[in-house]
Amino acid sequence: MATRQSQQILKEVDADVVVGFGGYAALPAYLAARKVACGLVIHEANAKPGLANKLAARFADEVFVSVPGSLRGTTMALPLRSSIAKLDRQQSRSAGREFFGLSSDAPVLLVFGGSQGAQRINEVISQSLPGLLELGIQVLHGYGPKNVSPTSRAGYVAVSYFDRMDLAYAAADLGLTRAGAMTVAEVSAVGLPTIFVPLPIGNGEQKLNALNMANAGGAVVIDNASLNAEWLTQAVGSLVKDGVKLNEMSQAAARCGVKDAGLQLAERVLGVAYRHRAMKSKNERDNS
Secondary structure, eight states: OOOHHHHHHHHHHOOEEEEEESSHHHHHHHHHHHTTTOOEEEEEEEESSOHHHHHTTTSSSSEEESSSSSSSSSSSOOOOOOHHHTTTHHHHHHHHHHHOOOOOSEEEEEOOTTOOOHHHHHHHHHHHHHHHTTOOOOOEEETTTTTTTOOTTEEEEEOOOOOOSHHHHHHHSEEEEOOOOOHHHHHHTTTTOOOOOOOTTSSHHHHHHHHHHHHTTEEEEEOGGGGGHHHHHHHHHHHOHHHHHHHHHHHHHHHHHSOHHHHHHHHHHHHHHHHHHHHHHHHHHOOO
C-alpha cells in the first residue's frame, strides 16, 4: 500500500530522483523509485546500517556512507544544516553566552540527549550539578520537552529544546551527549570536545558512531551504565581546567568533521537527477 502511494506521488510530481537516509518510512519510497525508473540516492549515517538502506544499496544509483565499510559505497560525511556548517565557535562565543545568559568568564558544559533529551544523562546531571557548580563550571542543559523541567539556578541554565543549536555549541567548552550520527557529525564539524554516552539499545551503532572522534583524541566515550555523578564531576573538572588538553581535543574533533558535505551531496544528487531526466526525454522521443 505504502509503495503504491509512493509511486503515485513520484508520478504526480514527475520526480527525477529520490534521496533517502534510511528508516522504515524510507523503504516504500525506495521501492517506488525502482518501479517507476526514478533515480535513487541513499546516505547511510550509522556504522551499522538499517534494513531499508541495506536493501536499497543493491539497486540505488549512488550509495554514500559516513562510516567506511558500513555499506559498499562512497564515503561522505552527513550533510549539516547551514547554521552549523558555517559556525565559527570562537567568533560566536560571546553571542552564545549572551543568548543563554551565561557568564563570559566561567567554562560551560553543554548537555543534551538529542531532541527528546536522555533520562539517564538528566539524572546524573541532577546529581552532579552541586559539584560542577562548586568547581565554577556552568551547565547549559537541554533536558528534552518530554521530561520534567529542572529548576534553574545561578550557573545552571535549563531549556527543553535548543532552537539555536549553533549558539549552544558556540557557548560551550565541552559537550556531554548521546552519540547519534547527526550529533557526532555536528560536534566534530564545530570542533567541540565531547563526552559521549552512547544509547545502550538498538544494534550498538551509537558506540561505533563515536569511535572515530574518540580514537582521534577529540572525545571520551563512557557506557551508559558506568556514567555516575562522581565520575562525571571528576572528568569534566579535569578537562575544562586544562586549557591545553581541551584545545588539543577541539582540534582533533575538528579534523574528524566535514562542513561542506551538504554541497557535495547536492552536486551528486543533481547529477543523478539530470541523467534520469535525460533518459526520460530520450524514451519519450523514441516512443513518439
